[in-house]
Amino acid sequence: MTVTKKELIDTITQELSATGTPISKTQVAAVLDQFGAVATRAFNRGFDVPLPGLGKLKPAERAARSGRNPATGYPMEIPAKRLIKFVEAKALSATLNP
Template sequence: MNLTKQALIDTITQELGASGTPISKTQVDAVLMRYSVVAARTIKAGGELPLPGIGKLKTIQRVARTGRNPATGAPIDIPAKTTVKLTVSKVLEETINEI
């Protein structure tokens, strides 16, 4: 099951309403948009960002390396870069791997 942004907003609104915390879809959308702004600012500054119940986002440095063009097999240089990594929480990992 994949969720679109709108489906995520609808689901959060329904879940909160069912638990006794009514909130509008506009408010949920505003919180998600503001969270993305805070996330970008925090990660850009080299910090870590918690995703409660999911894990943690943090930056990692990838070293420069030589790769291969899959179409031609020719070697190509891949430059070093900073990227974002998700470290999954233990609870989520255990939930996913339950038998």
């Protein structure tokens, strides 16, 4: 099951209201959108992006390699590329694997 952006916004809004920090859904949506923009800039500069309580997102490089075209079976070169890796926090790992 996937949590949609709307469900995420609704849940954050409800939980903050329950703890005495009322905030509107529009404000939560703006924060999430801005987080994406800030994270993109950080990745482009080679920085990690922390996700408190979850872990961190780290930019990484995948080297060029040779592989096979799954449709034809012919060899092909797969170019190098940049990607994002998630490194989970110890607390999250302990929760998932008690």
